[in-house]
Amino acid sequence: MNVAKDPLPRSLIPLPDESLPGFLLRLAHRLDLSPGQVARRTGLAHSPTGLAPASSLLMLESTPLNLFARSARVTPAAADSLTLRPYTDRYPALTHALVREGSTPRPRSVFPLWLLMAYSRYCPTCLAGDDTPIQRRHGGPWKREWRLAITFACLDHQVFLRNDCPRCRLPVFGGRGSRLTLLPAQHTPGLHPAQCRNPPSESSPAGSGICGHRLDSAEPPEVSLSPALAELQRRLMGLLTSEGQPERAFQRFADLQVAAALIQAGWPAAANLAPSEAQPALAAHNAPQAHPAPSPQQPLPSSGRPVTTAWSTPPGDAVATAALLAASEQLVTQDPFESRSALPQLLRYLPTRQDPRWGTTWRMLAHDASPSFRHQVEKVYQLRLHFDWIRQGAPTQSITKARSVHRLFAPLLTLKDHGFAAEHIPQFLPESWLAVFSDSFDRRTPRSRLLRRMLPIHLIQAVSNLNLLEAAEFLGVPLSWSTGRRPRLNTRQPPDHLRGQGARDALERLAQHIARQRKFDYQARRTLLTGWHLDDQTWNRICRQHRRLTGPRPGALTRECASALVWSRVTGSEYSLAPIFQPPISPLNRQLDAASPAMMFLWRWDHENPPFPDVLEALEALALQIIEAPTHAP
Numbered sequence: 001m002n003v004a005k006d007p008l009p010r011s012l013i014p015l016p017d018e019s020l021p022g023f024l025l026r027l028a029h030r031l032d033l034s035p036g037q038v039a040r041r042t043g044l045a046h047s048p049t050g051l052a053p054a055s056s057l058l059m060l061e062s063t064p065l066n067l068f069a070r071s072a073r074v075t076p077a078a079a080d081s082l083t084l085r086p087y088t089d090r091y092p093a094l095t096h097a098l099v100r101e102g103s104t105p106r107p108r109s110v111f112p113l114w115l116l117m118a119y120s121r122y123c124p125t126c127l128a129g130d131d132t133p134i135q136r137r138h139g140g141p142w143k144r145e146w147r148l149a150i151t152f153a154c155l156d157h158q159v160f161l162r163n164d165c166p167r168c169r170l171p172v173f174g175g176r177g178s179r180l181t182l183l184p185a186q187h188t189p190g191l192h193p194a195q196c197r198n199p200p201s202e203s204s205p206a207g208s209g210i211c212g213h214r215l216d217s218a219e220p221p222e223v224s225l226s227p228a229l230a231e232l233q234r235r236l237m238g239l240l241t242s243e244g245q246p247e248r249a250f251q252r253f254a255d256l257q258v259a260a261a262l263i264q265a266g267w268p269a270a271a272n273l274a275p276s277e278a279q280p281a282l283a284a285h286n287a288p289q290a291h292p293a294p295s296p297q298q299p300l301p302s303s304g305r306p307v308t309t310a311w312s313t314p315p316g317d318a319v320a321t322a323a324l325l326a327a328s329e330q331l332v333t334q335d336p337f338e339s340r341s342a343l344p345q346l347l348r349y350l351p352t353r354q355d356p357r358w359g360t361t362w363r364m365l366a367h368d369a370s371p372s373f374r375h376q377v378e379k380v381y382q383l384r385l386h387f388d389w390i391r392q393g394a395p396t397q398s399i400t401k402a403r404s405v406h407r408l409f410a411p412l413l414t415l416k417d418h419g420f421a422a423e424h425i426p427q428f429l430p431e432s433w434l435a436v437f438s439d440s441f442d443r444r445t446p447r448s449r450l451l452r453r454m455l456p457i458h459l460i461q462a463v464s465n466l467n468l469l470e471a472a473e474f475l476g477v478p479l480s481w482s483t484g485r486r487p488r489l490n491t492r493q494p495p496d497h498l499r500g501q502g503a504r505d506a507l508e509r510l511a512q513h514i515a516r517q518r519k520f521d522y523q524a525r526r527t528l529l530t531g532w533h534l535d536d537q538t539w540n541r542i543c544r545q546h547r548r549l550t551g552p553r554p555g556a557l558t559r560e561c562a563s564a565l566v567w568s569r570v571t572g573s574e575y576s577l578a579p580i581f582q583p584p585i586s587p588l589n590r591q592l593d594a595a596s597p598a599m600m601f602l603w604r605w606d607h608e609n610p611p612f613p614d615v616l617e618a619l620e621a622l623a624l625q626i627i628e629a630p631t632h633a634p
C-alpha cells in the first residue's frame with residue numbers, strides 16, 4: 001500500500017536527539033493536522049488500522065525511510081537519526097529487537113524489556129523548549145534516548161526524568177492493550193506536543209476523551225539528582241555515543257543488565273550497593289517480590305510486570321532505575337575476591353536458573369556479557385558455593401562440571417604487561433616460536449603438534465580472564481576437542497615441558513619472544529575469514545597457472561586443500577580447522593587425521609617436491625594478498 005507521497009507543504013528541522021514520534025507531534029501541530037494524518041501522508045502509517053507502528057521507533061527500512069524523508073522534507077540521514085537505529089551495535093536490547101538478513105537489519109515484532117516501547121520517560125523542561133520562536137510555538141523535543149531504559153536523568157537540566165503524567169497518573173505515551181503503536185491517540189487533532197495523550201483515567205475506555213495535561217508544566221521527581229548519579233548517566237550516554245569500539249559498550253550494557261537481574265532476584269541482599277538517596281525507590285519497586293513467588297500464570301499485584309520476566313525487567317521509575325544501574329555497575333566493576341565484595345554474598349541467595357522470572361538473563365550472560373564478568377560470576381559459584389546447592393541446579397552447573405574435568409595449570413601463571421594481548425596469538429603456534437620454547441625436540445612428533453596446539457590456549461589464559469573452554473573457543477577450537485570421547489586437547493597430562501617449575505620460565509621466555517615479534521590481530525583475521533573457501537572464479541584463475549600439459553590436473557581434493565592452505569596461512573590456524581572441512585561445507589561427522597587424504601596432501605605441500613608447485617605458489621601469493629589488503633592489516 002505504498003502510495004507515492006507528495007512533500008508536505010511545510011516541515012520542521014528535527015531538534016537534536018529528537019525521536020520520530022516527537023517530530024511527528026511537532027509537525028502535526030505546525031500543520032494543524034492530527035499526528036495520524038501526518039503519519040499517513042509521510043508513509044509511516046500503512047497498516048489497515050491507519051496507525052504508525054511502534055517498530056518505527058527503532059528504525060525505518062530503506063523504502064519507508066526515503067518516502068518519509070522526501071515527504072517530510074528532511075534528508076534520509078536526518079530521518080534515520082530520529083530512530084534508535086544508530087545505537088544498534090551498542091545496545092543489546094536494540095540488537096535483539098532487529099533481525100539481520102544479510103547486512104540489512106529490520107525490526108522484529110518482539111521488543112526486549114530494556115527498550116521502553118510502551119511508554120516514554122521525559123524531562124518537563126526539555127518539553128517546554130528553549131527560547132527560539134519555533135520551540136516557543138511547538139515545544140521542545142521528545143528525545144529518543146528516553147526510550148532506552150538506561151536513561152534516567154536529563155543532564156541538560158540536572159533532574160531525574162518522569163515517566164507518568166501528574167494528572168492521570170498513567171505512564172505517558174502509554175501503549176494500551178496488546179497493541180503497541182508509535183503514539184497514543186494518533187487521530188486526535190489540536191493537542192500541543194507536550195500535552196498528555198492518555199485517556200482521562202485508567203477506568204475510562206480509550207477514545208472517551210483525552211487527559212490533555214501539559215507535561216511541560218510537570219514537576220520533576222522530588223529526589224534531586226546527585227553528582228554521582230549524573231556522572232553515571234554521563235558514562236552510560238558516553239558508551240552509547242562515543243567513538244570507541246561498539247563491542248565494549250555492548251558488553252558493558254549486557255553486564256549491567258545481567259547484574260540488574262541478579263540484584264533484583266536476590267533483593268535485598270545487595271541493596272546497600274545502591275546510593276542511599278535512590279535506594280527507597282528501588283526498594284518500593286522490588287517490594288512485591290519479598291512475598292513468596294506467585295504461580296507463573298498469576299500476575300504480580302500492584303506492579304504491572306509480567307511474572308515471567310520480573311527480574312530482568314527494568315523499573316519504570318527513573319529514580320529506581322538509577323539506583324539499580326548504580327548498584328549493577330558496582331557489582332560489575334568490583335573485584336569479586338575482595339573481602340567486602342557483594343557478588344559472592346548475592347549469589348548465595350539466588351534462586352535456581354530454572355525459575356521463569358530470570359527471563360533471558362542466563363542466555364545474556366553466556367552470549368552477550370563480557371568474558372571477564374562471565375568469568376567472575378562463574379568463579380564465585382565455583383569457589384564459594386556449597387556443592388549441594390550447585391547440584392540443585394545452580395546457574396553455572398554445566399560449566400562448573402566441564403571445568404572440574406579439565407584441571408588447569410595456566411591460571412597459576414599470569415603474563416600481564418608483555419605488551420601483547422589474546423588476539424595476537426594464533427591458534428597453532430608457529431614453528432619458530434616453538435623453537436624458542438624448547439630446542440630439544442623434533443617438530444614432526446605428535447608431541448610437538450600437541451604443544452603447538454596447547455600452548456596458544458595456555459597463553460590466552462595467561463594474558464586474559466578466560467578459562468580453558470573460553471580460550472579454546474576464542475581460538476576457534478571446537479568444544480568437541482576438549483569434551484569428545486577421545487579428547488584432542490589433552491590437558492590432564494601436559495607434556496613434560498609444561499609440568500612443574502620449568503613451565504613458568506618456559507612460558508615467560510616464549511612470551512618475551514612473542515612480545516618482540518610484529519603483532520597481528522589473528523582474532524580479526526579469524527573473524528574476517530569465517531566460512532571462507534575459494535570461489536569458482538579464483539580457483540579457475542589459479543588453475544590456469546598450472547601449465548603442464550601432461551600428468552594429472554588439479555582436482556576436487558586439490559581444490560579442498562587449496563582452500564584450507566590459504567585460510568590456514570592467513571589465520572595462523574591448523575589445516576583441520578579450515579571452514580572447508582567443517583559443516584556446512586563438509587558433513588558434520590567428517591573425520592580428519594594424519595592419514596586422511598586431505599591431510600596427507602597438505603603435508604606434502606609443506607615439504608620438498610610438493611605436487612602442483614605452480615598452484616601452490618599462486619596460493620601463497622593469494623594468502624599474502626589477503627593479509628596485506630588494507631582492511632586486513634593488523
Ligand SMILES: [Zn+2]
Binds near residue numbers: 127154
Ligand atoms: Zn531536560
Ligand SMILES: [Zn+2]
Binds near residue numbers: 165166167168198
Ligand atoms: Zn495524563
